[in-house]
Amino acid sequence: MIHILRQLYLGKRFYWALMGIVLIFFLSFWFYILYPFGLFLACMMGVFFIVDFTLLFGKKEGIKASRTLPEKFSNGDANGVILRILNQYSFEVGLFVLDEIPDQFQKRDFGFSTQLFSRKEVEEVYALTPNQRGVYQFGNLHLFAQSPIGLVVRRFSFDKNQTVKVYPSFLQMRKYEFLAFTALKREFGLKKQKRIGQSREFEQIKPYVLGDDLRHLNWKAVAKTGKLMTNHFQEEKSQPVYSIIDLGRVMKMPFNGLSLLDYAINSSLVFSNIALKNGDKAGLATFSDQIGPNCEATHRPTQLRLVMELLYGIQTGFPESDFGKLYSWSRKKLGQKSLLMIYTNFEHVGAMRRQLPFLKALSKHHVVLVIFFENHILEEFAETPASTLSEIVEKTIASKFLFDKRLIAKELQRNGIQTILTKPQDLTIQTINKYLEIKEKGFI
Incomplete structure (x- = not known):
């Protein structure tokens, strides 16, 4: 009995009908002729309630449902979740599907309504877009069914506790994978150039x-x-290329739900795949005030999976990054000239100039590509018209920050360091194009 009561809910039609009957009884205080009519409706409502209850609770398993999750989620992309629902009743039911999605999405009312004919199975698909890596826990799957009468609602709950890991964006990796083929490179603005020297x-x-x-x-x-x-x-095609990710506090800044670190991680995975497809050796390194997880550049078949697993687990901290530690690591570990793609962020010229001696030292032994980010929100703010003195001051400061970013890029290039200054959402395609350009020019 307690089990039935836990499943029993009252439909909206029940409350509307009850309100109508109460109103009729209320008016019958002045118009007595309405009293018998109200009494008749109350009896009919009781009869329909019993019939509706019998229809829904007369069958033990009137509704069956299951949730199918992909093996893993792709961070920052829409991932499909499949729900299969079977109606075993002999009549059409109205369903409200309520899925307990992971806490990371911060949604407690995630659901949708649907109709399901008798003895029919339907497949519903909805999409979830995670914004952080890690383990996501799904809860129960609840279905609230009602018959065409609509007075009673029965809840069906399926204990479908499932977990799924959110990995760096492997969907982007597949999307950009075709860029690895030389025949398609020119479509992205890359011209075939004569190679300077030969690596043989x-x-x-x-x-x-x-x-x-x-x-x-x-x-x-x-x-x-x-x-x-x-x-x-x-x-010689197998050149070492390293994605080097700064794990310092500068990479914690969020843009459109993702941190700069996650943009860098997604780009690194795509880039590593492209490099391996081009016959190069792909490696990974991370650093902040210490050298973090890293793997040697190779072109083994399992290398991409190793890179993905390392990217899955890294997180930013709050210390200031030490480029001197990165230089020491490169001198000890990297014996061959390599392409070092350093994902970091400089907010002002002074921060860059503190690290410039180490970047110049790195560039003597390797091809160094520094990738940092434009603040597109600040750029949009600076471009809006100002009407008050305070707004003029704010926009002047914003313009100064934007000018500093461009000045940083020019100073790095003047010191022989390859540079990408890009918006976070354009990071992946900019990185791929720059890598293919460096390959075409024969710098590595």
Whole structure:
């Protein structure tokens, strides 16, 4: 009995009908002729209530439902959740579906209404867009069913406690994956350029053929065989490329629900995939006041999964980042010239100039690409018209901050450091294009 009472709810029609009957009884105090009519309606309502109750509670499992989640969620993207609902009643039911979605979304009234014919199964899909990585816990799935009479509502609850992990945006990774193919690069504004110099690695020794470069004659092989032998080389493709993410407090700043760190993480995953598709070695490093999780650049088949798992677990802290520690790590760990894509953020020129000696030292041994962010909200604010003196002052300060960002980019470039100054939402495509441009120019 208690189990039935827990499932029993009263529909909106019940309350409307009850209000109508109460109003008739109230008016019958002055118009007695309405009293029998009100009494008749009250009896009919009781009869319909019993019939409606019998229809809904006469079958033990009138409604069946299940929730299907993807293996993992993609951070910052819309992820589909599938609900399958089966109506086992012999009549059409109206349903209100209430799903207990994870606490991270901060929604307690997430639901929708639908109609379901007798003996029919329906598949409903809704989308969730997470804004932070981690484990998300789903609660119960509740369905509130009512018959065509609509006086009684029965709740069906399914204990579908499920968890799903939110990983860096692998949907973006798949979206931009086609950029790895050389034939499509020109569609994104990249022109084929003559390579400056050549990066070549030894392939094999072959007999000399007319037309071979005489500079590649292998005199030791000639002495052993008595024949002209030449060294043959192939263009070296497997260059180390590292995504280096600043985990300091400057990366905590939020934009459109995601922190700068999450934008950098999503971009790093996409970039690592593109680099591996291009035959390069992809690696990862993180730093703040200490060197954080990192992995050596390789092109193993499992490398992308390793990068994703490392990106899944990293978080920002509050210390100021130490680029000197990054330089020391690179000198110890990176023996070969590499492309270092450093995701960080500089809000003023002074902050950049404190780190400039370390960036210049890095650029002597590697190709350094510094990626930092425009404040597009500040830019929109600076472009709106000002009408008062205080607004003029605020917009002047905002313009000064924006000017400093451009000044930082120019000063880095003047010191031989590749630079990307981009809006957070454009980070991924800007990073890919810059990487492909560096590859085309033969810097690595």
